[in-house]
């Protein structure tokens with residue numbers, strides 16, 4: 001398979017994922033090709049069962065495609081031996097999931113620093129400053145020493161966003177990061193997320209059911225039945241898409 005261009009942080013070519021159950025095979029993702037540049041924030045949308053989460057899991061190197069290839073920073077991730085893939089994922093990819101998986105007995109600051117400890121083996125003063133900086137940017141300066149259970153849903157989501165960015169990954173993936181939030185908080189969270197992705201020149205992908213959140217993205221990719229159905233990258237088109245929903 002042809003090597004990917006270094007210009008794109010994420011590149012996929014004809015990616016498919018097949019699930020077999022008994023006699024039937026579901027093509028959960030069916031021939032998806034996409035290219036995402038540094039500093040681009042993508043909204044991945046589509047009806048339930050259209051393959052969004054499966055696609056995200058393949059981009060995160062958590063699931064191996066049945067067909068096709070995913071390149072991150074020009075590296076074909078299915079070609080990496082398992083141990084290298086784990087290290088690659090830890091260094092290059094950040095995640096925010098709906099159930100944000102914060103460690104309950106660590107403080108907000110410790111939860112974010114943990115990613116740096118895992119990556120670097122120890123915490124430098126620069127690391128500590130970086131974790132604090134992101135939490136302040138996300139409006140959590142008064143919550144650094146709180147435990148996750150003492151936070152609201154929106155505050156926990158913001159900690160999860162800080163954690164997904166802190167170790168300087170190339171790619172940041174978010175699966176329904178605003179699912180548990182009211183509209184006003186959801187807007188705030190996605191706006192800060194978009195700003196950080198742009199400022200830090202990451203490739204960001206957010207899966208969302210709430211099309212209104214796409215007002216902060218640079219491109220909308222809509223999946224239907226495992227395939228890319230619609231792609232919009234003009235601001236006016238995106239706003240019209242949101243208003244027609």
Ligand SMILES: Nc1ncnc2c1ncn2[C@@H]1O[C@H](COP(=O)(O)OP(=O)(O)OP(=O)(O)O)[C@@H](O)[C@H]1O
Pocket residue numbers: 019020021026027028029046047048049050051052053054055
């Ligand atoms: N582990 C699995 N085994 C078998 N089928 C699966 C598995 N995971 C997903 N599927 C099927 O693959 C298809 C795509 O699922 P996926 O979760 O990726 O969709 P989605 O767009 O994220 O849906 P939702 O918006 O409801 O979260 C669905 O038909 C689903 O039933």
